[in-house]
Amino acid sequence: MNSQLITERLAGKGIRPTSNRILVYDALARQESPQSLKDMENLLLSMDKSSIFRVLTLFLKHDVVHAFEDGRGVMNYELCNEQGECHHHDNHVHFYCEVCGRSFCMEDVPIPSFCLPSGFRQHSVSFVIKGECPNCSSKKTKTTL
Ligand SMILES: [Zn+2]
Ligand SMILES: [Zn+2]
Ligand SMILES: [Zn+2]
Incomplete structure (x- = not known):
């Protein structure tokens, strides 16, 4: 993505593009998959951790x-696909591979809505499925064969 486009995206979200x-x-x-702060540090070696965290x-x-x-209780970050204001806050499922430790965004798998007892008001919901990604599960099949 070129910096001109990024500048426009940030401006659309009300942020000054530094x-x-x-x-x-x-x-x-x-990146194709969501990234943790640690992943981001490895991608942005020229920036220190606290600067990355401040931006995030x-x-x-x-x-x-x-x-x-x-699955480890570590925050993962992914870009919002919507331009400008966003109202959909985390309405899809994520998958965590317990073998390689990567997170995947299942944009097309919506989180079902839950019937809460009266008096409970939902602000957000997070839904993470743990297991093996296609890459790791195919490796496993090969070694057992
Ligand atoms: Zn969004
Ligand atoms: Zn995996
Ligand atoms: Zn996602």
Whole structure:
């Protein structure tokens, strides 16, 4: 993704595009799967951890990214696909591979709505399925054969 496009996306979310913010956005845009802070550190070796964290926190607040806890209780970040304001906050399922430790975004698998007892008001819901990704499960089949 070129920086012109990133600048437009950030502006659409109400964020001033500084060079650090563009770098973090670009790093996330290059990845196919959601990334943890640790992953981000490895992608952005020129930036220190606290700067990355500050940008991610700002991104979260402005719906530039969405976050969810993976199978280890570690936050994972992914870019919001919507331009401008976003209202859909984490309405899909995520998958955590217990073998390789990668997280996957199941954009097409919606989280079912739950019937809560009266008096309970839902703010957000996080849904993570743990198991083996296609890559790891096919490896396993090969070694057992
Ligand atoms: Zn969104
Ligand atoms: Zn895996
Ligand atoms: Zn996702």
